[in-house]
Amino acid sequence: MNRKRILAFLLAALMLTSVGCAGGEATADTSAAAADTTPAETETEYVMWQNLPETTLNGYDFRILEYTPGMDTGATILHGDAVEVTGEAINDAIYNRNREVEERFDVTISTEGVAWGNVAATLEKAVSAGDDSYSLGMGAPTPMVSLMMKNALLNLYEVENMELSNPWYSQKQVERFTIQDKLFIFMGDISYSTLMFGACMIYNVDLAERIGLPYIHDVVIEGEWTIDKMYEMTEGVAQDLNGDGEFRENDDQFAYSCQGSGNLMNFMFSSDANFIMYDDESDTFVNTFNLEKVQTIVEKMYRNFHDSNRGIDAKDYTKLFNDSRVLLRSAYVGSCINHQEMEDTFTPIPYPKFDTAQEEYLSMMTGSVQEMGIPTTVSDPAAVGLIVEAMSEHSAGELNDAVYEKVLSYQTMRSEDAMEILKIIHESLIVDFGYLTATGNADKMKWIVGDLVVGKKSTDVASHVAKYEKSLVDFYDKMLADFTELG
DSSP states (O other): OOHHHHHHHHHHHHHHHHHHSSSSSOOHHHHHHHHOOOOOOOOOOOOTTTOOOOOOOTTTEEEEOOOOOOGGOOOOOSSSSSSSOOOHHHHHHHHHHHHHHHHTEEEEEEEEOOOOOHHHHHHHHHTTTTTOSSEEEEEEEEHHHHHHHTTTOOOGGTTTTOTTTTTTBHHHHHHHHBBBBBBOOBOBBTTTHHTTTTTEEEHHHHHHHHHOOOOOOHHHHOOOHHHHHHHHTTTTTTOOOTTSSSOTTHHHHHHHHEHHHHHHHGHHHTTTTEEEEETTTTTEEEEEEOHHHHHHHHHHHHHHGGGGGGGEEEHHHHHHHHHTEEEEEEEGGGGGGGTTTTTOOOOEEEOOOSSTTOSSSSSEOOTTOOOOOTTTOOOOOHHHHHHHHHHHHIIIIHHHHHHHHHHTTSSSOOOOHHHHHHHHHHHHHEOOHHHHHHHOGGGGGGGGGHHIIIIIOOOOHHHHHHHHHHHHHHHHHHHHHHHHTOO
């Protein structure tokens, strides 16, 4: 529970106490209640860093290497450090976090931003040279996994002062990436990319109102937002606006837009379907691909995309949405920045569930998220672990709140409903091992929905699986064999 939530809880308790003491004479019942001496249950006040050692690191130089996302992602401020207060919520939260950590533990924190694939390559060179140039790498998942497999990162379970069971680390990522009791890369609140790059859809609230559709917030909150509900609500949304008998991106209105068939993979993962999972008991990778379920997903999405010209693989789905000519677009949370100038009100929403029997929404952690690792050449792993722990715990409060504030500022109308949905997306984030690690032909399994529905205009799941399943099995057999040599 972060500090703002704790303050809200305490304020509510005080308000209730005030109401109970206000005016009127006590009746027999209230007197009896007053005589009850049973101690009231109270929630222990949270104190940041209370579990960290009181120590000084004597000016330790903590250096971060991270990749810098593009300007259209909403994550343009370096995650590792900010050099001054600017009034921008995320920047100032990072600045405050780092200065407080520096003061508490007598350290210096700095960050260096490089291009997308250069974090892993730079760290690999440093490790090969035995160079302690960087304390922490924040890179894209696939290159960081490759760096991990080159034995260039520390096993995080052996890093003193890091407690990976704490909530500021992604527990789903810790669980799914722990293999043979070893973990080399992590995600967590220290990098706000875990929020900004959560997969979502963006929904035009005003366009929906003009069409006469149900209020999407209520549909989501009531657990009714499913693939079938998407089909039901998009009936008749597509319109041939210029009356030429054709549906073209520049002229007409659509129900759903992607930009590239890869966007459709999210419908598989949001439906609680995947294709590979490590099993700790057997120490093997298990093929979890459910052909029957994926077949159903593909068929449902084929209807959602092709029936009545609902869907379009747009060249520029940002412009299409800004022009208010599409109801829904595939996105991630940070994509909201691209619509901050549009007149219509919009909101991010989770990808739909498979059906109403599915207990929760599942939002994909996309491949732009930062995976973090500690190079094997760091001179003082315990100091690095302490700083990572302190930065992570601090980030779970002010920085997370700043991300919500920033995303909401993209809206034409800030609302509690939008905040509620953002928190649902955050709390439902899943970290899929296969999606974030598979490369080559093994990678084809995660793209199956888009490859078939948009690419081939087909629903033949079995043929696609038959073509790539062996590559998938061989890929993970080799990974597991190589993993035994790590650490």
